[in-house]
Each structure stands twice: as structure tokens, then as C-alpha cells.
Amino acid sequence: MTASAAATAIAHRKAIAAAVVRTKAKARLRRALVILPIAGIAAAAAFERQDYLEWKEDNPEGDLEQYGCELSAVSTEVIDEVLQDLPEAVRPSKGWLLSRVPSCETQATGQDLAGN
Incomplete structure (x- = not known):
């Protein structure tokens, strides 16, 4: 039983590590493509569109404005790391x-997403 649990834990860690490496590789490729002037603009637009479509699958009632507000809120949270x-x-x-991140008002509280 213990050996099986250990093997499962190791397999899980390897899967997580592989997912992290894959995510970093995709991010690195995106950064490399964005450096190129014309191809970079097209690539950035395609990546943003794909991110929006993925968000839209999870939020079918959402619109582009809500996506932008959510994106702004998350960006504000990770700005120090970046x-x-x-x-x-x-x-x-x-x-x-x-100062350049748009402030979005939440419909429920009338506060922006940063709580102000």
C-alpha cells in the first residue's frame, strides 16, 4: 500500500513538473514571437483571442468588458512578480x-475590482 502511494505521488509530481515546463515553454515561445514586429502583432492578437475564447467557455454569459475587467484584476495581483x-x-x-490599468466597477458592490 505504501509503495503504491509513493509511486502515485511521484507520478503526480512528475505530471505537475511536466505541465509547468510545458507552460513555461509556451510562454517563452509567445515572448519570442511577440518580439518580431509584424508576426509579433499577429501572434499577440491570436494569443489574446484564444485566451478570451477559453475564458468565454467558462463564462458563457460574460462579455468582452467583463473579460477585460477580470484580466485587469488578475494583472494587478501579479504585477510585482512580473x-x-x-x-x-x-x-x-x-x-x-x-495608473494604466483600467478600473472596472463591479455590478454588485459598485467598487472596482481592487476593492476601492
């Missing part, structure tokens, strides 16, 4: 970036 990955020489200030 900025730390950038070289300091090209890293914009957090305040500057946050």
Missing part, C-alpha cells in the same frame, strides 16, 4: 503601470 522578472534597466515603476 516586474521582478524584468531587468532593472527596463523595469517601469509599479505606480506607472497601475
Whole structure:
């Protein structure tokens, strides 16, 4: 029983590690494609459209505005992590970036997604 549980745990960890590596590889490829001027614009648009369509499957009643608000909220949450990955020489200030993220109002509370 213990050997089976250990084998299952190892297989699970390997599956998670493989998924992480795959996700990082896709992100790396996306970044590489976006660097190219014309192909980059087309690739960025295609990636954004695909992300929206995947979101739409999980939120069939949602619209593009709701998707944008959700995307803004998540982006605000991870901004520190993203900025730390950038070289300091090209890293914009957090305040500057946050000032450019649109504020969305929630329908239920009248507060923006950051709780303000």
C-alpha cells in the first residue's frame, strides 16, 4: 500500500513538473514571437483571442468588458512578480503601470475590482 502511494505521488509530481515546463515553454515561445514586429502583432492578437475564447467557455454569459475587467484584476495581483522578472534597466515603476490599468466597477458592490 505504501509503495503504491509513493509511486502515485511521484507520478503526480512528475505530471505537475511536466505541465509547468510545458507552460513555461509556451510562454517563452509567445515572448519570442511577440518580439518580431509584424508576426509579433499577429501572434499577440491570436494569443489574446484564444485566451478570451477559453475564458468565454467558462463564462458563457460574460462579455468582452467583463473579460477585460477580470484580466485587469488578475494583472494587478501579479504585477510585482512580473516586474521582478524584468531587468532593472527596463523595469517601469509599479505606480506607472497601475495608473494604466483600467478600473472596472463591479455590478454588485459598485467598487472596482481592487476593492476601492
